[in-house]
Amino acid sequence: MNIETVKMESGCYRVNGTMIVPPSTDNADYVFVQEWIAEGNTPTPQYTDEEIAATAQAELNVSSQAYLASTDWYITRHAETAEAVPTAITLARATARAAIV
């Protein structure tokens, strides 16, 4: 097997982007990976710092959008009845809007 890239992923190795190899000495591909490591190579983390940041941002976008959706009724009520939106809600919605990228 010609190994070009190895990433750690969920306790396995993802080899060349297409093979997910479990950590078992009964697995022939795992033996190849161990030989590759013994030659001085190092598997890379599953995600780069940029990918981790992007994932965190994506999760923040989802949670922020969900919060805005769950509090939209305050805005609708204010528009229809002029009842004020609580200050805490207004501030939290502003924070949520700002968090979305």
Place this chain on the structure above:
Amino acid sequence: MTKARNLSLLSAVEAGATADQTKADIDALGINGANKNWIINGDFQISQRGSYTSATALTTSSVYHLDRFKSKHNNISGTLTHKLAQTVDGKVTNTMLLTATAGSNGRVESVQRIEATQPFVSQTITFSAWVKSNNASSRLIIHQDGANIQTSSNQHTGGGAFELLKGTVTCAANSGDIYLYAGIQAAGTGNVAIANGHYFEMAFVQVEHGSVATDFEHRTYAESLLACQRYYEIIADGGYDVDHMFGIGHGVKSDQINWFYDFKAEKRAAYTLIVASVSGGYHAKNHSVYKSHSTLGMTATVQSLHSISAYMTNIGGVTEQSAWTMQLNGAACHIAVSAEF
């Protein structure tokens, strides 16, 4: 040995032979009931990894092409070709052809490792194949890994016709794993003089108990495929069905769906999941909503040899415990598992 000669030998021993003599003759004839052949895919019916009917380059590291046979070259270059419907020993069969495409002191070989070990301990076995070659170093070799003993068949004459190569060996008490090597190689699986254009074409590969090379045991396509699937199994192939449904999924968190698939055959050992990377190639569908990704993954835990529990992750908007069907989305999509040696 032909069936007529087998029957002749049995007839001879029946007249006045002792029970022990008769049993010895039957053992020598390799009459072991069904499944006498320890080689899987010995007539090259199964090629799950792709089509190799056009010459495919070999590498210096062993690679599986046709099921259960791992092939390579050493110190030369070479190709492998799957030849269909060839006439060998008066029968029509598929063959596997290894061809040297450069000359030097080297070798081309295919090997199959037999999974079972206990049935060979201190037992006599016979290995055989019909081989066509233009190199007189073409041979079969049984390698007993535990005892580190190699036993060669007779060599091919190099005359360019199909000849029956065969050998018999009594395995050691510490025989260990049994390998059958086939190719242009030295008796100990080393290098030999090979010229550009030298070839090794084999058919009807067999390893059986007993001291006689009997007729090849034919198996149906379904039997052979199921035997091969213990070592390599295709879960879904977009080349066969572009939008094939391959599993049932459930939402486990906001960005991940886990899916499972029951294998057709229990796997030999912990397996590698192989997923062709295709942009948007893998879908999870839930009513009119779908999620897509270019690949799939699996964890090191929660796997069994009977089924796989894998995942599609880095997708948003998944409700926990929601139900999904997993589906391919393109001809290039391909999912398989390998538990080969």
